[in-house]
Amino acid sequence: MRSICFYFQVHQPFRLRTYRFFDIGENHYYYNDFENSHILRRIAQRSYLPMNDLLLKLMKKHGKAFKVTFSITGTALEQFQAYAPEVIESFQRLAATGNVEFLAETYAHSLASVKSKTEFRKQVELHSKKIEELFGQKPTVFRNTELIYSDEIGEMVYDLGYNTMLTEGARHILGWKSPNYMYCNARNPKLKVLLKNYRLSDDIAFRFSHHGWPEWPLTADKFVGWLNDVDAKEEVVNLFMDYETFGEHQWKETGIFDFMSALPGKVLKDSPYKFATPSELGSTMQPVSAIHVQHPISWADEERDLTAWIGNEMQDEAIDNLYQLEEKVAKCSDPEIQKDWHNLQNSDHFYYMCTKWFSDGDVHKYFNPYNSPYEAFINYMNVLSDFIIRVNQNCGAEGGEYHKLIEKTEELGKEIESVARNTFKKTAAKVKAVFEDEKGKTYTFDEIKDMSNESLKKLVKEVDIENWVYALKDAGEEFTEKIVPNFTKKAAKEYDKLKEEIKIRKTDIEASRKSISEKISKLFS
């Protein structure tokens, strides 16, 4: 049985806003929301929504005979959720037909596969979870960012639990071999590898509307003719392309939708091919040989290598600085930092810094918000500088220590606080008890013996000297020694004088002592 495998890539990066150096440390918002929502909504209207509708119609028409496969990045899904939720619903309707497969990839459309194994694993897991959540199927086949592949990456992917992977059928890798077979990884033959037929894929993706192309205009009949020209022994034709091909790269007016609308029927009617998904191919086909890829390949540019993202001084500095943060970020639970960490890994940022276009004069401007790779670099580095500051403050080694210290300090503070509270409570209770004791207590004249000089001075002033004379009569030395020294000089003189002059009756003594007792109660309770 011969198969055609259609796989479409859906990705939109989080484009950065113009971020100046004086924003560093001041402003932590990095994205150009207007541009991102604007571009996303435009492409949704022109491409994703109409093409999804078309595919849905084709599936209704051809039933199980027509199948397609998608890989949608986490970054794109987040933007759909924010700016165009109807696109998610539309993909969900496609998923519900059972004729659509979703692939696994890195959540952030990142270059983690060549920079960090642990980050790569984390992102693949995160992406798989998101796909399962939204579309109810757990991906079993893997495609890497920009179809980047090497022997090492393939081995890593198998270790993550995937047994089939997609990549580019790059000429310099294949040599005389055909991409139209199943291959396997050179290090671990258990990983099956499907290769893009770049000629037939690019006939649709790039050349479709090119009037200078001798084959223009391309019709479904012609394309099926080419499929039939493929050597009968060859088993599978992999047509891998960006989903934006339909309606955005190739406008509706070019007839791309009509072409796609006619193609499945023609294939099923006039050719021996059936449509299949990568997981079906993975479970039915046997590899013809291993494919050796020592240095990573991709589906980009003539070179089909990584030079669009990595290699010039600026790209290397930017990406190295970013991945140096990995360990610190891993220790950090702040959701904002995690979000920015992912978004800053979008491969697109490094693509904008590519200087290759200078030499062939073909400046790659499509969706590129920058006028030059230099501007792209400066802007990215400004953002990254701020991100580094935040990461160092909030997480990472120094940050971790700092946080522990803060936690310790807080604990200690709480302890001190509780001790202080208890002590205060006890003291307050004691004071309260004392006050309650004193309150309403009636004092007797005898109290004077226990009073301080300070209190006595107060008391002395409040009472007439004459009264003191009465009260102290026969009261004994205990009392006179307490009171008399607290008289002012003048009062003392008067006391001595009155003591000689006044005749004292016993009733007067009682009355004076009583009035003084009342005075004490009034003053001190």
Add this chain to the structure above:
Amino acid sequence: MKVLMFGWEFPPHITGGLGTACYGLTKGLAKQNVDVIFVVPKAYGDEDQSAVRLVNASDLIIDTADTDYQEFWKKITYMEIGSNLIPYVGPEEFKRYAEENKLDEVTLDEKVYRTKFTFSGKYGKDLLAEVSRYALIGAGVAQKSDFDIIHAHDWLTYPAGIAAKKVTGKPLVVHMHATEFDRSGENVNQEVYEIEKKGMEEADRVITVSNFTRAIVIEKYGINPDKIFTVHNAVDPSDTEVGEYQRHVKEKVVTFLGRLTFQKGPEYFIEAAAMILKRDKNVRFVMAGTGDMMNKMIKRAAQLHISSNFHFTGFLKGSDVDKMFALSDVFVMPSVSEPFGIVPLEAMRSNVPVVISKQSGVSEILKHALKVDFWDINGLADAIWGLLHYDSLYKMFIKYGKTEVDNLKWDNAAFKVTEVYNSLFK
């Protein structure tokens, strides 16, 4: 092929980029087997004459009896409008010229009908009178010389070009190195504008130094686009060795070099400097050059409290310029309107990365330069910051900048000019 070329200045006596450009171009033309008779108002005697036969207009004897001259003089008298037109002149010179000219009550006729004319050789208050007299001489030179094409550089020489064409009937090429709109913004001097327009209308071909200038010529002068050709300038390879000069400051140095006039946008440089210095005190800014905005700029730097890190050098020339580049880490050209702008090329030739305004002709041909709108102070500051703080960016510019400039050869520009010449005889 033989070309009669009218210029206003020639190295080493230059006040702007025009002299340098003429020199480079004529050298390139010489290699293309084009003979050039270059007419300048006053030759000092130490110009490099290896490439051109330099005719000193002051040394030319005029036969005032010749009726052609008299007739021509009648034609150009209407272009003679003396007034306060002083391009390319610093504040001190401005003052001196103004004072001199108050005393100068000599009538034009007296000057003109002397048998031998002496030109000041500098732009002065009686500039338009000199332009007219130069035209008269131009016609004289034209009649006595053998050539195929007349080539006039900038408006100052257009009347001479027109006169030469009238006298000999040979085709005229005018070369727009700048327009009045670049020099004065929207407040153009009407007389100069008229001379430029007339020159381009009379010309068989117009060469502009950039598409930026070409667009102005089409839009603001209404010249037929079919006869306008863009030939970008180039720069001579440097003969100074980089690193020859010892740096005496440890801070990074950011340099502005040009006349301090409206056209060059010095105020944007100062504002950007202030923004950077707020963040990073380890930078020094140098403003090299002089002009009518100098005092204003010094005041502004003081107002912004950045004078301790912001330095003025006055006018630099010759080896001082090379020295300045050797000491610089970043060169900035924030021109408001720059027909071409040769200085950034000289900076790159000395391995200095450049930030240039998008409103410049040179930005059309440079890839390895940071480009910002002149009014975008934030963008300007950010670009300078990036070069100062991100090593790999700096390295990229060093790596590719010099090569890029070395490939901009006067030979190529001269070749394009000969193509324009040849198109006249098809």
